[in-house]
Amino acid sequence: MRRAARPGRAAAVGLLLAARAVAGLEPISVGIAIAAASALTGYLSYTDLFCRFAECCLEEQRLNASALKLELEEKLFGQHLATEVILKALTGFKNNKNPKKPLTLSLHGWAGTGKNFVSQIVAENLHSKGLKSNFVHLFVSTLHFPHEQQIKLYQDQLQAWIRGNVSACASSVFIFDEMDKLHPGIIDAIKPFLDYYEQVDGVSFRKAIFIFLSNAGGDLITKIALDFWRAGRKREDIQLKDLEPVLSVGVFNNKHSGLWHSGLIDRNLIDYFIPFLPLEYRHVKMCVRAEMRARGSAIDEDVVTRVAEEMTFFPKSEKIYSDKGCKTVQSRLDFH
Numbered sequence: 001m002r003r004a005a006r007p008g009r010a011a012a013v014g015l016l017l018a019a020r021a022v023a024g025l026e027p028i029s030v031g032i033a034i035a036a037a038s039a040l041t042g043y044l045s046y047t048d049l050f051c052r053f054a055e056c057c058l059e060e061q062r063l064n065a066s067a068l069k070l071e072l073e074e075k076l077f078g079q080h081l082a083t084e085v086i087l088k089a090l091t092g093f094k095n096n097k098n099p100k101k102p103l104t105l106s107l108h109g110w111a112g113t114g115k116n117f118v119s120q121i122v123a124e125n126l127h128s129k130g131l132k133s134n135f136v137h138l139f140v141s142t143l144h145f146p147h148e149q150q151i152k153l154y155q156d157q158l159q160a161w162i163r164g165n166v167s168a169c170a171s172s173v174f175i176f177d178e179m180d181k182l183h184p185g186i187i188d189a190i191k192p193f194l195d196y197y198e199q200v201d202g203v204s205f206r207k208a209i210f211i212f213l214s215n216a217g218g219d220l221i222t223k224i225a226l227d228f229w230r231a232g233r234k235r236e237d238i239q240l241k242d243l244e245p246v247l248s249v250g251v252f253n254n255k256h257s258g259l260w261h262s263g264l265i266d267r268n269l270i271d272y273f274i275p276f277l278p279l280e281y282r283h284v285k286m287c288v289r290a291e292m293r294a295r296g297s298a299i300d301e302d303v304v305t306r307v308a309e310e311m312t313f314f315p316k317s318e319k320i321y322s323d324k325g326c327k328t329v330q331s332r333l334d335f336h
């Protein structure tokens with residue numbers, strides 16, 4: 001809570017200090033003087049002041065849902081379902097003062113369709129430093145847990161890491177990329193934290209957020225999108241209920257899928273399954289323009305078309321979907 005301003009002698013002293021520093025009368029920096037003035041005048045509490053210089057875990061901070069909505073609508077192309085579900089899931093969770101379990105999101109889809117990109121946007125909307133925040137943790141299966149014979153060690157380290165970080169910041173975010181390549185033993189290690197327990201070893205995990213990314217089901221999602229396209233129906237008309245039965249048979253009840261093995265699904269520990277649709281030629285063009293804008297270059301439609309045309313599209317007969325999504329757009333743009 002911010003303290004109310006307390007004008008008076010302290011304010012006068014603070015302002016005097018700031019004025020002196022600005023005028024170069026004292027060897028203290030303008031920044032320190034302003035901070036001192038703010039603190040003395042009561043505009044900033046000690047916590048506010050501290051959090052200006054060091055990152056703080058603001059557990060009760062509300063989510064700015066309209067900012068997140070705007071960002072997703074502007075930056076994430078061709079993913080109407082993911083946008084809708086992510087918004088709904090995060091708003092509901094962050095508005096709930098007493099969640100019964102941590103929020104668990106499972107993002108599925110073809111390569112380069114925006115799963116990591118969205119995780120980054122979500123992370124930034126929860127903790128302003130995003131992936132660089134001390135409260136956001138990204139794990140990549142093949143990078144962080146590469147050796148099967150070390151599973152026991154990984155399990156212990158991961159549990160200690162999650163426990164330690166959630167005790168330091170209850171609203172910590174954990175992102176697991178390449179979930180379909182993650183050893184079931186590692187998923188077993190995370191499982192106790194995802195459940196409906198009030199506390200595990202004295203720590204409550206109910207305000208944490210776990211995001212799992214995988215390509216599992218990507219081919220099935222693509223098949224549905226293709227069926228819509230072939231039937232002359234709009235991509236935007238695809239609804240969650242069109243995808244759920246297919247994903248449920250192909251991924252969630254498939255005993256060969258890593259996710260099923262781990263028991264995350266049969267114990268209902270995943271709150272939302274979020275499908276990412278394969279990207280079309282027009283979306284690739286949008287990605288190229290976004291990348292040009294990010295580099296501060298003027299949009300050159302000839303280059304946009306050339307980069308998009310260099311990408312490969314499937315199925316062979318119709319060539320509708322980019323096989324790498326927007327993944328190689330950045331590196332291809334370097335050649336133009």
Ligand SMILES: Nc1ncnc2c1ncn2[C@@H]1O[C@H](COP(=O)(O)OP(=O)(O)OP(=O)(O)O)[C@@H](O)[C@H]1O
Pocket residue numbers: 075076077078079109110111112113114115116117118213214215279287325326327
């Ligand atoms: N739907 C999208 N809208 C806007 N940009 C996108 C989209 N999909 C991908 N991109 C761009 O392409 C880059 C690579 O995509 P991203 O890493 O998010 O793919 P992914 O789905 O996580 O792929 P993989 O399954 O291979 O890890 C992003 O950083 C972003 O710049």
